[in-house]
Amino acid sequence: MMSKFMMSCEESRHICDKAQYQEASTWEKIKFKCHLFICKVCKQHTITNSKLTLLIDKIKTSTLTSSEKEQLKSSFNKELQNHQ
Amino acid sequence: MPNHKINPNQWIDLYSDYLFNYTITRVNDRAKAQDLISETFLAGLNSMKNFKGEASERTWLVSILKRKIIDHYRKTNSNKGKAEVRMSYNSDSETEGDWLEQRVADPFDKTAEDQIENTELADAINECLSKLPKKQAKIFEMKTILNYETETICNELEITASNLWVIIHRARVAMASCLEKNWF
Numbered sequence: 001m002m003s004k005f006m007m008s009c010e011e012s013r014h015i016c017d018k019a020q021y022q023e024a025s026t027w028e029k030i031k032f033k034c035h036l037f038i039c040k041v042c043k044q045h046t047i048t049n050s051k052l053t054l055l056i057d058k059i060k061t062s063t064l065t066s067s068e069k070e071q072l073k074s075s076f077n078k079e080l081q082n083h084q
Numbered sequence: 085m086p087n088h089k090i091n092p093n094q095w096i097d098l099y100s101d102y103l104f105n106y107t108i109t110r111v112n113d114r115a116k117a118q119d120l121i122s123e124t125f126l127a128g129l130n131s132m133k134n135f136k137g138e139a140s141e142r143t144w145l146v147s148i149l150k151r152k153i154i155d156h157y158r159k160t161n162s163n164k165g166k167a168e169v170r171m172s173y174n175s176d177s178e179t180e181g182d183w184l185e186q187r188v189a190d191p192f193d194k195t196a197e198d199q200i201e202n203t204e205l206a207d208a209i210n211e212c213l214s215k216l217p218k219k220q221a222k223i224f225e226m227k228t229i230l231n232y233e234t235e236t237i238c239n240e241l242e243i244t245a246s247n248l249w250v251i252i253h254r255a256r257v258a259m260a261s262c263l264e265k266n267w268f
Contacts, residue, residue, distance in 0.1 A: 049256060
């Protein structure tokens with residue numbers, strides 16, 4: 001029974017990455033939490049990984065990506081040429 | 085009073101990030117925010133002759149954008165058949181027709197510090213991203229910043245899902261250690 005809850009650090013980090021993109025299943029999350037309870041190294045990794053997600057979310061929501069900006073520029077330049 | 089000049093050739097480079105940031109905090113929908121900015125630039129282009137040069141270009145564009153955002157919510161409300169939006173904050177006939185927003189302090193306005201911090205963070209992230217191997221950076225950007233589905237990236241780059249997660253893991257570890265000094 002206990003073995004069902006056990007996982008390696010490698011597996012735990014994989015689930016931690018998936019969880020950053022909301023792609024971890026409920027069962028994976030339960031096993032992951034159990035692992036964090038006994039593994040300080042993975043716990044620290046999880047804190048750092050989540051912090052990275054927070055930082056990326058901060059810029060993701062506040063700036064345009066370069067491809068979005070290019071798209072905006074090309075459609076605006078067309079209008080600008082028609083206008084001149 | 086300073087007489088500001090208008091130059092639409094530089095609008096996208098100079099103001100698109102600021103306007104996007106301004107919009108996304110108000111409409112909370114990336115695609116809608118881009119549409120609103122695009123409409124704002126077009127409206128600005130079509131009403132360039134009304135620009136008197138009393139305010140800066142950015143202030144002028146923001147005042148157009150504010151109208152667009154209000155129109156967006158008005159449209160959403162009427163689409164849903166909800167109550168009509170009527171705003172009459174000022175009945176002074178002399179100022180009728182002036183931008184309402186210019187007379188009301190906006191409590192949700194972003195401060196200069198927020199702007200600077202976000203710009204610095206974006207620069208730091210881009211710099212760290214440029215230090216990653218090309219393929220790793222591309223996959224990380226597609227997955228994390230552009231929110232592509234795992235399956236889409238795998239199909240496009242012809243890699244397996246497990247391969248993708250290994251690359252993402254390496255990229256995340258590298259990005260975290262790169263940003264750790266100043267941002268963690």
